[in-house]
Amino acid sequence: xxxxxxxxxxxxxxxxxxxxxxxxxxxxxxxxxxxxxxxxxxxxxxxxxxxxxxxxxxxxxxxxxxxxxxxxxxxxxxxxxxxxxxxxxxxxxxxxxxxxxxxxxxxxxxxxxxxxxxxxxxxxxxxxxxxxxxxxxxxxxxxxxxxxxxxxxxxxxxxxxxxxxxxxxxxxxxxxxxxxxxxxxxxxxxxxxxxxxxxxxxxxxxxxxxxxxxxxxxxxxxxxxxxxxxxxxxxxxxxxxxxxxxxxxxxxxxxxxxxxxxxxxxxxxxxxxxxxxxxxxxxxxxxxxxxxxxxxxxxxxxxxxxxxxxxxxxxxxxxxxxxxxxxxxxxxxxxxxxxxxxxxxxxxx
Amino acid sequence: xxxxxxxxxxxxxxxxxxxxxxxxxxxxxxxxxxxxxxxxxxxxxxxxxxxxxxxxxxxxxxxxxxxxxxxxxxxxxxxxxxxxxxxxxxxxxxxxxxxxxxxxxxxxxxxxxxxxxxxxxxxxxxxxxxxxxxxxxxxxxxxxxxxxxxxxxxxxxxxxxxxxxxxxxxxxxxxxxxxxxxxxxxxxxxxxxxxxxxxxxxxxxxxxxxxxxxxxxxxxxxxxxxxxxxxxxxxxxxxxxxxxxxxxxxxxxxxxxxxxxxxxxxxxxxxxxxxxxxxxxxxxxxxxxxxxxxxxxxxxxxxxxxxxxxxxxxxxxxxxxxxxxxxxxxxxxxxxxxxxxxxxx
Numbered sequence: 001x002x003x004x005x006x007x008x009x010x011x012x013x014x015x016x017x018x019x020x021x022x023x024x025x026x027x028x029x030x031x032x033x034x035x036x037x038x039x040x041x042x043x044x045x046x047x048x049x050x051x052x053x054x055x056x057x058x059x060x061x062x063x064x065x066x067x068x069x070x071x072x073x074x075x076x077x078x079x080x081x082x083x084x085x086x087x088x089x090x091x092x093x094x095x096x097x098x099x100x101x102x103x104x105x106x107x108x109x110x111x112x113x114x115x116x117x118x119x120x121x122x123x124x125x126x127x128x129x130x131x132x133x134x135x136x137x138x139x140x141x142x143x144x145x146x147x148x149x150x151x152x153x154x155x156x157x158x159x160x161x162x163x164x165x166x167x168x169x170x171x172x173x174x175x176x177x178x179x180x181x182x183x184x185x186x187x188x189x190x191x192x193x194x195x196x197x198x199x200x201x202x203x204x205x206x207x208x209x210x211x212x213x214x215x216x217x218x219x220x221x222x223x224x225x226x227x228x229x230x231x232x233x234x235x236x237x238x239x240x241x242x243x244x245x246x247x248x249x250x251x252x253x254x255x256x257x258x259x260x261x262x263x264x265x266x267x268x269x270x271x272x273x274x275x276x277x278x279x280x281x282x283x284x285x286x287x288x289x290x291x292x293x294x295x296x297x298x299x300x301x302x303x304x305x306x307x308x309x310x311x312x313x314x315x316x317x318x319x320x321x322x323x324x325x326x327x328x329x330x331x332x333x334x335x336x337x338x339x340x341x342x343x344x345x346x347x348x349x
Numbered sequence: 350x351x352x353x354x355x356x357x358x359x360x361x362x363x364x365x366x367x368x369x370x371x372x373x374x375x376x377x378x379x380x381x382x383x384x385x386x387x388x389x390x391x392x393x394x395x396x397x398x399x400x401x402x403x404x405x406x407x408x409x410x411x412x413x414x415x416x417x418x419x420x421x422x423x424x425x426x427x428x429x430x431x432x433x434x435x436x437x438x439x440x441x442x443x444x445x446x447x448x449x450x451x452x453x454x455x456x457x458x459x460x461x462x463x464x465x466x467x468x469x470x471x472x473x474x475x476x477x478x479x480x481x482x483x484x485x486x487x488x489x490x491x492x493x494x495x496x497x498x499x500x501x502x503x504x505x506x507x508x509x510x511x512x513x514x515x516x517x518x519x520x521x522x523x524x525x526x527x528x529x530x531x532x533x534x535x536x537x538x539x540x541x542x543x544x545x546x547x548x549x550x551x552x553x554x555x556x557x558x559x560x561x562x563x564x565x566x567x568x569x570x571x572x573x574x575x576x577x578x579x580x581x582x583x584x585x586x587x588x589x590x591x592x593x594x595x596x597x598x599x600x601x602x603x604x605x606x607x608x609x610x611x612x613x614x615x616x617x618x619x620x621x622x623x624x625x626x627x628x629x630x631x632x633x634x635x636x637x638x639x640x641x642x643x644x645x646x647x648x649x650x651x652x653x654x655x656x657x658x659x660x661x662x663x664x665x666x667x668x669x670x671x672x673x674x675x676x677x678x679x680x681x682x683x684x685x686x687x688x689x690x691x692x693x694x
Contacts, residue, residue, distance in 0.1 A: 089654075150549070152430070158656070162427045162652065178428045195561070
């Protein structure tokens with residue numbers, strides 16, 4: 001081929017490339033998900049309220065439902081999820097190696113996990129505001145962190161909790177014995193059998209695990225929090241278009257709560273907005289106006305699919321973590337910004 | 350009809366040998382073909398390696414993760430409660446990995462000695478005149494070697510060790526205390542003063558402390574490998590001709606003296622190579638320590654990998670460490686093997 005011909009080909013290639021950049025974001029992960037017809041979603045699988053195997057054999061919990069929300073957004077069907085339980089130690093490798101498409105596990109957003117020179121992961125918006133707590137048997141009489149001097153403390157290895165514990169104990173100048181377990185399946189039974197004087201993890205996880213103990217009332221959380229743990233959904237940095245899609249599924253759940261869309265009413269509200277052209281904001285959010293879905297590489301009605309599949313953030317919280325559940329967690333920081341919490345969705349425009 | 354010229358009646362074998370053999374084509378030449386095959390196989394192996402390496406480097410570059418070892422110098426940030434070499438959270442990752450490696454070696458060394466003793470005793474017991482002892486040895490071997498090691502470790506840890514009493518209720522003997530948190534033994538403490546185990550603020554303290562995690566790992570490894578070693582020893586003893594037993598017995602030697610002085614030394618030739626395999630398995634199996642909360646090399650590496658994100662580098666370190674450990678064991682055992690073989694005089 002002549003040099004001019006090569007040049008022409010390169011030009012055409014560049015033009016085609018530009019066209020692709022302008023329209024379909026071209027996410028390799030999303031292409032892969034559509035090809036295989038299901039989303040491969042990593043969950044912990046052993047934390048009540050977040051993700052456990054329910055009585056019917058299906059995964060239940062707020063993390064599991066987030067997977068379903070993403071499947072509903074990408075494939076239009078919340079059942080097309082392959083859940084992959086992974087341990088805290090394996091989760092980032094499973095994601096980086098392409099074994100799973102998405103981590104829906106309590107993963108604290110930190111600098112080194114985010115940075116290109118660190119784990120090079122891509123974090124969505126904060127999904128759950130948490131803090132690291134310490135659980136002790138109430139009968140032990142321990143009320144302050146300082147009283148754990150010299151005592152064994154159970155911790156899951158490979159977690160932020162492990163590092164926070166070391167930091168805080170160093171600050172307090174207190175010697176302690178960390179007992180490092182590969183997963184919660186070993187750490188919590190060891191604690192329950194009395195091997196450790198205390199166990200530390202995110203407060204919500206401690207509450208979740210406690211709900212499965214033989215005698216949940218015999219264990220209490222210390223008033224001190226060791227850290228802030230804003231946890232988010234994680235994807236790889238190499239596919240920014242996919243990270244954006246997941247991010248906006250997260251925003252959809254919050255915006256739906258703010259606008260009052262629920263699993264029960266979203267279809268009816270959409271039908272009403274379709275007729276009433278004055279509901280500009282609702283029409284944009286539900287994909288009646290504009291092409292936000294296409295810009296993200298998702299179907300135009302992805303927000304409808306998400307809310308129809310799992311409800312809004314408030315509904316998710318009440319269903320899996322709220323006062324009516326065995327966990328009995330308060331919304332606290334996890335309320336919407338308009339109600340004194342920290343959750344806010346950027347405008348859908 | 351033209352007369353047929355008389356054929357040479359007896360062709361001399363000498364002259365036939367002198368005839369140059371027809372040269373076969375190169376693809377049927379025994380001197381060429383093996384070389385060609387080896388070259389092709391070698392090339393394929395090299396291509397495969399090049400492909401895998403290229404793939405690794407290409408993907409790592411795409412992910413912005415080229416091999417780097419700077420993280421080794423950064424502070425680890427996590428604590429290790431049971432370390433032979435001093436360690437704290439401010440020390441760098443390589444010190445954490447070293448502490449883990451020392452913990453692994455400690456478990457492997459004690460495990461090797463324990464499993465060899467147990468295995469030899471059980472192997473000898475299977476030749477005992479005492480039927481009960483013989484059958485007990487069989488039951489032990491068959492039960493233990495047919496249950497996965499991971500299950501056995503979890504059993505020892507959660508069912509046996511974690512049900513020990515704690516605090517004041519702990520099992521107390523003079524100079525020794527066995528509690529839920531570990532085994533405490535009297536020894537020389539600070540300032541070379543003799544110290545017994547004492548209960549301070551609800552926690553036992555003593556100069557020598559072995560955690561229940563170490564205990565569970567060690568018990569699991571010794572009991573599991575002991576069963577396999579018992580079979581190796583049994584095979585070795587069975588390989589010694591029956592005449593040796595009969596000769597010893599005719600000289601009036603007892604069963605035990607026969608075994609110790611005559612049969613066992615001869616059976617070593619068969620036992621040592623088999624032991625090598627078992628020792629290497631034990632060293633590798635020690636990485637199951639993560640299941641029972643013992644901080645070994647694998648456990649430290651897993652945390653390091655998660656905190657630094659340097660998956661390939663950490664796995665390389667792990668591979669190199671276990672490979673070196675196993676090659677070392679293998680080299681020592683091969684040396685021992687040369688010592689016990691029959692030497693022609």
